Each structure stands twice: as C-alpha cells, then as structure tokens.
Amino acid sequence: MKTLVATLIGPDKTGLVKQLATLIKQHHGNWQASAMSELAGYFAGIVEIRVPEEHSESLGQALQQLPDFQVQLLEGKQTAQPGQILKLTVTANDRLGIIDEVTDVLNQLNISVKTLKTDNYPAPTTGTMLFEANSTLTLPHGQTLGDLQARLEALSDDLVVDIDVM
Structure with missing residues (x-):
C-alpha cells in the first residue's frame, strides 16, 4: 500500500x-x-x-x-512524534498577530501542531469580532500543560485558553 x-x-x-x-x-x-x-x-x-x-x-x-x-x-511518510495529544482552543478579540503569537509560544516549547482551524465571528451580545483557533497538538515529553497554559494566557488579557487532554 x-x-x-x-x-x-x-x-x-x-x-x-x-x-x-x-x-x-x-x-x-x-x-x-x-x-x-x-x-x-x-x-x-x-x-x-x-x-x-x-x-x-x-x-x-x-x-x-x-x-x-x-x-x-x-x-506520505510516517512522522509520529512521541508525546501527549492535546486539543487547544484559543479565543480572543480579533486583532492582528494572534496566530503568530500563539505559534511562537508553541515553537519555544517544541510543540508540534497537528491540526489548526481558525475562524472569526461576532460576539453574541456585543457584536465585537472574536477570533477562535482550534488545534490538535503534540506536547513532547518534558513539557507541562501548566507551562503551556501560563505562557499562552500571558500573551493578552482577553485571550481565553482551553486545553483538553485526548
């Protein structure tokens, strides 16, 4: 095959x-x-x-x-990277550079992005544009969920980070 x-x-x-x-x-x-x-x-x-x-x-x-x-x-070729699989959702007020900032943190922590889907939409009550990124990541051995969450949340006061272990 x-x-x-x-x-x-x-x-x-x-x-x-x-x-x-x-x-x-x-x-x-x-x-x-x-x-x-x-x-x-x-x-x-x-x-x-x-x-x-x-x-x-x-x-x-x-x-x-x-x-x-x-x-x-x-x-295709096999590229399995060992580590813990995570689902990451990041939501923030839409602005320039969100993905650049988030991927900078991921790169610093040697975290591999397996999937990424982004969208923007109006907030239900205010109509302010929101940006949302949903991704699947591989957290390498030696990195912690707490460190990832803290670094991402430090990017901006309006950034909401949700991480689920798969």
Missing part, C-alpha cells in the same frame, strides 16, 4: 467532495483523513489516501486531471 497526500484548490461549487470521493474509490483508494473548507469562494482541501501500489499512478494522474483544480500530490 502507498499513502498519497493530495492538496486541491479551485472555485467552489456543489458536488466537489462527491466528485473527489468517487474518483478515489474508482482507483481503489481508501479515504483516510482530510481537511476541507470553502474560503472566499474557493474550495481548499487536503486528503490522505491509501491506495494499492498498482493503482497509485493512475489515481495520481486522475487527480491531476480534475477540471478547474490546482492539485499537488505528495507521497
């Missing part, structure tokens, strides 16, 4: 995920994991596919021929 990672971007329209799922199935691929979003009128996605060696080339060619899409294919 071979693992392929495909990134896709193109104009958003109904049926794109179905089209992709059908194409993967037709080429004997097994959809493993994905992250997909509509962003500013575009569909952007990344999908991990396991496929028998003898079908990987034809699947890759078929993905590259999807109309209206820019597709990049990479061969």
Whole structure:
C-alpha cells in the first residue's frame, strides 16, 4: 500500500467532495483523513489516501486531471512524534498577530501542531469580532500543560485558553 497526500484548490461549487470521493474509490483508494473548507469562494482541501501500489499512478494522474483544480500530490511518510495529544482552543478579540503569537509560544516549547482551524465571528451580545483557533497538538515529553497554559494566557488579557487532554 502507498499513502498519497493530495492538496486541491479551485472555485467552489456543489458536488466537489462527491466528485473527489468517487474518483478515489474508482482507483481503489481508501479515504483516510482530510481537511476541507470553502474560503472566499474557493474550495481548499487536503486528503490522505491509501491506495494499492498498482493503482497509485493512475489515481495520481486522475487527480491531476480534475477540471478547474490546482492539485499537488505528495507521497506520505510516517512522522509520529512521541508525546501527549492535546486539543487547544484559543479565543480572543480579533486583532492582528494572534496566530503568530500563539505559534511562537508553541515553537519555544517544541510543540508540534497537528491540526489548526481558525475562524472569526461576532460576539453574541456585543457584536465585537472574536477570533477562535482550534488545534490538535503534540506536547513532547518534558513539557507541562501548566507551562503551556501560563505562557499562552500571558500573551493578552482577553485571550481565553482551553486545553483538553485526548
């Protein structure tokens, strides 16, 4: 078996995920994991596919021929980093640089970001724009939850940090 990672971007329209799922199935691929979003009128996605060696080339060619899409294919590799898996949610008043500040702390603590999803939306009562980041992290051995939480909360008075152990 071979693992392929495909990134896709193109104009958003109904049926794109179905089209992709059908194409993967037709080429004997097994959809493993994905992250997909509509962003500013575009569909952007990344999908991990396991496929028998003898079908990987034809699947890759078929993905590259999807109309209206820019597709990049990479061969997957194992990158498991030992440590504790955490779910981190950070909420704050929307402002420039929040992700830069948060990832600076993560980098200083040698914490790996496995997933990251961000959004901004109006606060229910005030209408003030809020920024929210949800991520899955790997906390390496030797780092503590308390240190991570303290460093993140020190970034700003309005930053709310929620960490769950998975």
